[in-house]
Amino acid sequence: MPIVESIPNVSEGRRPDVIERFASAIRAVPGVRLLDYSSDASHNRSVFTLVGDPEAVKAATLALYEAALPEIDLRVQRGEHPRLGAVDVVPFVPIEGITMDQCVALAKQVGASIAERFDVPVYLYEDASANPARKNLEDIRRGEFEGLAEKMRSDGWIPDFGPRTPHPTAGASVVGARMPLIAYNINLNTHRLDVAKKIAAAIRQSSGGLRYVKAAGFMLEDRNIAQVSMNLTNYQKTPIFRVFEMVKREAERYGVSILESEIVGLVPSAALMSAAEFYLQIERFGPEQILENKLK
Amino acid sequence: MPIVESIPNVSEGRRPDVIERFASAIRAVPGVRLLDYSSDASHNRSVFTLVGDPEAVKAATLALYEAALPEIDLRVQRGEHPRLGAVDVVPFVPIEGITMDQCVALAKQVGASIAERFDVPVYLYEDASANPARKNLEDIRRGEFEGLAEKMRSDGWIPDFGPRTPHPTAGASVVGARMPLIAYNINLNTHRLDVAKKIAAAIRQSSGGLRYVKAAGFMLEDRNIAQVSMNLTNYQKTPIFRVFEMVKREAERYGVSILESEIVGLVPSAALMSAAEFYLQIERFGPEQILENKLK
DSSP: OOEEEEOOEESOOSOHHHHHHHHHHHHTSTTEEEEEEEEETTTTEEEEEEEEOHHHHHHHHHHHHHHHTTTOOTTTOOOSSOOSBSEEEEEEEEEESOOHHHHHHHHHHHHHHHHHHHOOOEEEEETTOOOGGGSSHHHHHTTHHHHHHHHHHSTTOOOSBSOSSOBTTTBOEEEEEOOOOEEEEEEESOOOHHHHHHHHHHHBGGGTSBTTEEEEEEEETTTTEEEEEEEESOTTTSOHHHHHHHHHHHHHTTTOOEEEEEEESOBOHHHHHHHHHHHTTBOSOOGGGBHHHHTO | OOEEEEOOEESOOSOHHHHHHHHHHHHTSTTEEEEEEEEETTTTEEEEEEEEOHHHHHHHHHHHHHHHTTTOOTTTOOOSSOOSBSEEEEEEEEEESOOHHHHHHHHHHHHHHHHHHHOOOEEEEETTOOOGGGSSHHHHHTTHHHHHHHHHHSTTOOOSBSOSSOBTTTBOEEEEEOOOOEEEEEEESOOOHHHHHHHHHHHBGGGTSBTTEEEEEEEETTTTEEEEEEEESOTTTSOHHHHHHHHHHHHHTTTOOEEEEEEESOBOHHHHHHHHHHHTTBOSOOGGGBHHHHTO
8 A cells, every 4th residue: 555645734823723623634534644743833834744545645635625724814814934825835755655756646636626626726846846947835935825916927827726816815735746854964073163064065955065955054052063954855866875975074174073963853764774775785685675574 | 563473494395285284274373474485305394484463473383383293203204404393493583562582481482382282392492591501503403303312311401391201203392582683795806715714704703703693705606706694693782784894894904895795585674774873873863763663
């Protein structure tokens, strides 16, 4: 049974009873598990993490729209977090037994259903978008709900599904497919923040580094050490071991070594398996050799 | 649900219909999966690999005895492989959600039941044996079925369960608990067999090396390269990355590098995870951070 993850972001983070009803709507769908949900009152936003087979996850996403749209009116909703829609962003992430192409197909199916059932315009993003100018969430969301009507009239912003005007209270939704994110930090044996910042600049895509790396340098004040803090946005194409080795080599340039690294939150096992294969130089190895996979 | 593996070795490898009945007896037990079985006619021996929850695996083991004992008479059975019993060896291996201590307890329960139901004497071995002289399978099996009656009369060979004389046709069984084995080979960038043999001698326990490593040097004639071939008998206490690094360092002494390594057959995912943690210097990491573990 294929497993897909969805992480819908909803523009409501202040009314616990309402948020609880959204969670219940997701949980009520057979074949779906709500792994986690959290809300931020100042952002006025909640994030739900659910998994299941593609059909069930699709049904749960539509159930969330059904529950959320009557509750959220973006004409009056305010919060620190930028938003384009009542259900703002819906990414689908391949977890097990499902390809990225299949997640893209799922995103398109769900996008079409959202437009049809709720009359909400939908923009596809990340891997689900064929348009380079409409891959990046920030580009699509720029101008927010308040600027949406005007944006939708301008060149290049016809939505992928649904009406060519915003939904009056729910705006538009951004629906797509992407790889799982890995939040990965490397702590350096130094108190020099400038070293962490220089390494971050060297390895991140935006300033010429590795394609699927976002990075910044920080100080861990309580420990007086510098940290390179990263998001790895595609661990298959930019693997974690290559990032580690590149940070290590750049640090050497300043006479600095790696103290330790840490993974924040969840990581797919394949991301760590590939590191073991790399360092142990393992050849002719396949997932069917992992004992646990025999037990499924 | 805890998962234990059992790998019973039976002294029958020549009659396919009989072996098939043994397999059917295992498969008939609810909650058990027979992952694999294979027979060797010259050894006159079959090996079954089954997994399931402890109660089910216990039931399947007893069902195998029920099927095998009427079929095998060690007074006439002959084969190249040494054997003490009709059902010769029964190891229990912790796979998931079960500790080694719990596998030891299971081995003792099963051993007591074998003795009680079938009047077969049982020796505990490996982790299930508290007696250092009776941990090693080869020590227990020395003298084979033919020497068993005399051995059982000598000091130190009172069985752990059952009668103090051999079962007339089924001899005795060796039942115990051990860690999963990992068959791990490292291929060297050299055609010098002497280098592989020297490295094998340096790293294996028997000649002073790492405790849970068995190793030998071989030539891969078709590729004209030397290989260090190993069994890792406890990947938790002697982890795979430490073995790899020690082989690498010993090879450097002769100006030789590692070409590649390979895992033969199955490996528990934790054995590779620990290598990733070592090389990436990951701190503060736990199995609850592996995405797949959230899906169980």
